[in-house]
Amino acid sequence: MAKNLEKLGVTFETDVLIVGGGLAGNNAAIAALEKGARALIADKSSLYRCGAIAGGVDHFMAYLGTDTWDTQEAYLEWVGRIARGVVNLSVQNAVFCKELDAAIERMDRIGCTLKQPDGNFFRTQSLGQPGPYFINFNGKQLKPLLAKEALRLGAEVLEKCSISGLLTDGENVTGAVGFNIRNGNFYIIKAKAIVLATGNTNRLFENPSGLPFNTWQCPANTGAAQTMAYEVGAKLANMEFVRITVVPRGFSAAGLNALTGMGGKFVNASGEEFMSRYHPSGNRSPRYKLVEGVMKELYEGRGPVYIDCRHLSQSDLDHLKRTLGYDKDTLPDFIEQKGVDLGKDLLEIMPSEGMQAGPSEVCGSGILIDEKTASTAPGLFAAGDCADQMRCVHICTTGGYLAGKMAAEFAMGSGKEPKLRLPQIRELRKKAFAPMRTSGTISYRKVEDTLRKMLWQNAGPARNERSLQVALEKLEELSQCFKEIRAKNYHELMRVHETHQILEVAKMMCTAALARKETRFGVYHHRTDYPEVDEEYEGQIVLWKTEQGMKTSFKKLDYDKIPLS
Amino acid sequence: MPPVIDLQKCIGCGNCDRHCPLDVIHFDGVRNIPYVKYPDECWHCGSCRLDCPVEAITIRFGPEMLYL
Ligand SMILES: Cc1cc2nc3c(=O)[nH]c(=O)nc-3n(C[C@H](O)[C@H](O)[C@H](O)COP(=O)(O)OP(=O)(O)OC[C@H]3O[C@@H](n4cnc5c(N)ncnc54)[C@H](O)[C@@H]3O)c2cc1C
Ligand code: SF4
Ligand code: SF4
Numbered sequence: 185m186a187k188n189l190e191k192l193g194v195t196f197e198t199d200v201l202i203v204g205g206g207l208a209g210n211n212a213a214i215a216a217l218e219k220g221a222r223a224l225i226a227d228k229s230s231l232y233r234c235g236a237i238a239g240g241v242d243h244f245m246a247y248l249g250t251d252t253w254d255t256q257e258a259y260l261e262w263v264g265r266i267a268r269g270v271v272n273l274s275v276q277n278a279v280f281c282k283e284l285d286a287a288i289e290r291m292d293r294i295g296c297t298l299k300q301p302d303g304n305f306f307r308t309q310s311l312g313q314p315g316p317y318f319i320n321f322n323g324k325q326l327k328p329l330l331a332k333e334a335l336r337l338g339a340e341v342l343e344k345c346s347i348s349g350l351l352t353d354g355e356n357v358t359g360a361v362g363f364n365i366r367n368g369n370f371y372i373i374k375a376k377a378i379v380l381a382t383g384n385t386n387r388l389f390e391n392p393s394g395l396p397f398n399t400w401q402c403p404a405n406t407g408a409a410q411t412m413a414y415e416v417g418a419k420l421a422n423m424e425f426v427r428i429t430v431v432p433r434g435f436s437a438a439g440l441n442a443l444t445g446m447g448g449k450f451v452n453a454s455g456e457e458f459m460s461r462y463h464p465s466g467n468r469s470p471r472y473k474l475v476e477g478v479m480k481e482l483y484e485g486r487g488p489v490y491i492d493c494r495h496l497s498q499s500d501l502d503h504l505k506r507t508l509g510y511d512k513d514t515l516p517d518f519i520e521q522k523g524v525d526l527g528k529d530l531l532e533i534m535p536s537e538g539m540q541a542g543p544s545e546v547c548g549s550g551i552l553i554d555e556k557t558a559s560t561a562p563g564l565f566a567a568g569d570c571a572d573q574m575r576c577v578h579i580c581t582t583g584g585y586l587a588g589k590m591a592a593e594f595a596m597g598s599g600k601e602p603k604l605r606l607p608q609i610r611e612l613r614k615k616a617f618a619p620m621r622t623s624g625t626i627s628y629r630k631v632e633d634t635l636r637k638m639l640w641q642n643a644g645p646a647r648n649e650r651s652l653q654v655a656l657e658k659l660e661e662l663s664q665c666f667k668e669i670r671a672k673n674y675h676e677l678m679r680v681h682e683t684h685q686i687l688e689v690a691k692m693m694c695t696a697a698l699a700r701k702e703t704r705f706g707v708y709h710h711r712t713d714y715p716e717v718d719e720e721y722e723g724q725i726v727l728w729k730t731e732q733g734m735k736t737s738f739k740k741l742d743y744d745k746i747p748l749s
Numbered sequence: 750m751p752p753v754i755d756l757q758k759c760i761g762c763g764n765c766d767r768h769c770p771l772d773v774i775h776f777d778g779v780r781n782i783p784y785v786k787y788p789d790e791c792w793h794c795g796s797c798r799l800d801c802p803v804e805a806i807t808i809r810f811g812p813e814m815l816y817l
Contacts, residue, residue: 232800233768239794324799344772365772393817397771397790404770404792434817435793435810513795514808521810675772675787 192609193361193370198224198340199595200588201360201375203347203409206235206402207577208568208584209381210330214290215588216379217337221595223588224340224373226362228404228678231331231341235383236402236569237577240324242510243441244291244298245317245545245578246284248305253315256281257746262314264743266470267547269704269722270422275573276546277747278555283582290585294333296326308445311545312463312470318445322510323577345371346678349612350378350412351604356563357416358602361612365678368620370613374602376595377563379587380409380551384569385689387632387682389426389538390640393434396632400429400436400536401569406682407540407689409570413551414688414729418561421572421724421739422549423689424696425708426644427541428475432519433488433532437512443531444468446504448493450477451530452486472543472706479535479645479707490530501527538644540689542575543705549575552726557587560728563598565591572724619680624668628676628683631665635687638662643694645707655694659687691734696725699736751788752797758805759783765797765806 189195200216202209205227216223227234247259264273291298298321300306307316347362359374383405387396397403430440449467450459462477463469481489509516524531542548551559551566553573559566567587568574574583642655671677702718703710723740765783766776775786798806
């Protein structure tokens with residue numbers, strides 16, 4: 185068996201395999217190693233600078249017990265209100281609240297403190313929060329610091345490795361396969377438990393800038409976990425929402441929270457502060473409301489729209505200028521090269537591209553997890569933006585860590601040696617390299633560009649039963665082109681795999697969107713044929729693979745009781 | 750637009766090649782210099798610039814982004 189395996193590829197063995205070494209995956213590795221398990225992290229990039237936080241982040245949501253709005257109860261009450269109909273409070277309590285204190289302490293310990301140099305927290309309020317829940321911090325070196333800690337604890341790392349499929353023995357997951365994106369080495373990894381942590385899905389919708397890699401979230405994240413989990417029968421939830429944000433015109437960059445948190449105002453062509461027309465929280469409204477406001481102003485002819493920071497005090501402007509690059513390293517360069525001075529000029533903004541991600545900062549979209557971060561497939565755990573209850577730095581940090589602990593417990597408790605099946609590995613290997621062998625001539629980029637345009641048209645911020653059905657038909661037709669997509673080298677092979685994942689996620693999104701016959705989170709799921717919020721839909725659309733294709737069901741969620749234990 | 754690498758300053762450490770999250774920068778082992786192989790796939794994250802020990806990398810945005 186071992187010899188036969190080695191003929192197929194380079195083999196590895198571990199207790200916990202972590203697919204995706206970004207924020208959640210890196211925290212998972214640290215937890216698994218601290219529990220005494222072996223951990224192997226596989227990532228398409230390097231552990232030092234991979235994923236969404238590669239160039240830095242700047243705010244961490246938390247309650248700190250200083251006031252009545254600043255408690256676990258008040259936080260969960262707000263979460264249940266703002267993410268109603270998608271957030272599972274009992275899971276939130278487990279993946280965030282119970283892990284919060286340890287996470288703040290861990291950030292401090294690895295050298296990425298959440299405190300300012302004077303030892304205090306600098307807190308701001310935005311996105312519909314009842315109080316200043318955001319802690320502003322300097323997260324520029326968070327990724328390399330996390331990487332160092334995982335390596336110090338003994339993590340094994342496979343860099344430039346694109347994972348392409350999961351292995352199962354018919355019951356438990358037993359490992360995964362992937363390939364090196366530079367030299368094409370095929371990797372076979374045997375594992376007792378797996379944490380999937382490959383983030384959300386980008387490059388899914390047409391980009392208003394016309395540049396598909398000019399995305400708000402990381403364009404290397406293309407729904408690998410969602411696709412692979414679906415293949416082995418795990419359930420997914422909250423997949424219907426198209427997340428959009430507001431970005432500087434021309435550059436799909438993070439940084440909105442920094443600007444609005446400091447007091448930036450949204451204004452239209454005539455200088456009117458328009459957000460108060462859309463939501464009582466005005467400039468500090470939830471994100472989906474900000475997007476709706478900006479879109480309406482533009483489409484109804486009151487654009488261009490801007491962020492106005494000219495009224496800020498000199499010290500606030502100085503703070504902003506000093507810290508804006510913490511979130512998106514190159515945003516200050518962009519603003520400067522545009523010739524904009526935030527103290528004197530308006531900054532023009534636009535809606536970003538759409539993506540698959542949680543409809544709120546406090547709830548995710550993706551693989552359905554329980555209080556232990558376990559998916560419905562035995563041995564398979566999910567963390568970070570690919571899990572249905574995690575999103576953003578705060579939950580990816582706390583929940584990633586919990587997933588590592590739980591996976592390590594599962595791996596060490598099972599006592600079972602995973603058994604690999606050679607025919608399964610051969611099949612996945614053949615599939616992985618097929619685009620290098622085809623006689624077809626279509627480029628991945630062509631298929632992706634078509635998909636993005638078509639999906640924005642039919643399943644974007646305005647969708648209805650017919651448009652979603654049309655999208656599904658066209659996605660099926662696009663799937664047929666796959667045999668003809670050619671990869672000229674292993675870098676392109678990675679991109680072809682990503683195109684496949686994007687297409688599979690698009691199918692999940694349209695199927696779930698058809699099942700939710702209401703509108704929720706404004707433009708994030710706007711059914712023009714069901715334009716109102718419907719209380720009947722206070723719960724999740726759950727989807728999974730059957731022999732007859734994709735099935736969905738509805739899971740009601742309870743908001744009567746706030747779990748505090 | 751992708752980053753611009755000043756080869757006069759570059760000491761060939763390979764950080765930018767290794768760390769780019771999008772596999773945009775590759776290292777030419779023969780000439781011992783990094784080059785931007787997939788300019789259209791740059792995410793403008795700034796990681797290459799952050800980790801360059803000699804500040805050989807600058808980020809310049811193109812007209813397609815600045816004047817949209
Ligand atoms: C510029 C920016 C700034 C942000 N700022 C903030 C902030 O200040 N506060 C906040 O709360 N949130 C912020 N966010 C959001 C937050 O960073 C993300 O929600 C979070 O980092 C996601 O963590 P993750 O581990 O799920 O994904 P990531 O950290 O993105 O990790 C996913 C990893 O999976 C890898 N991968 C993907 N597919 C495969 C595959 N097939 N095989 C192997 N590896 C694979 C990728 O290379 C990547 O490294 C920001 C996001 C961005 C992009
Ligand atoms: S800015 Fe980021 S994506 Fe672009 S080349 Fe540098 S490291 Fe790569
Ligand atoms: S990181 Fe800087 S010094 Fe190192 S190879 Fe790249 S450009 Fe040259």
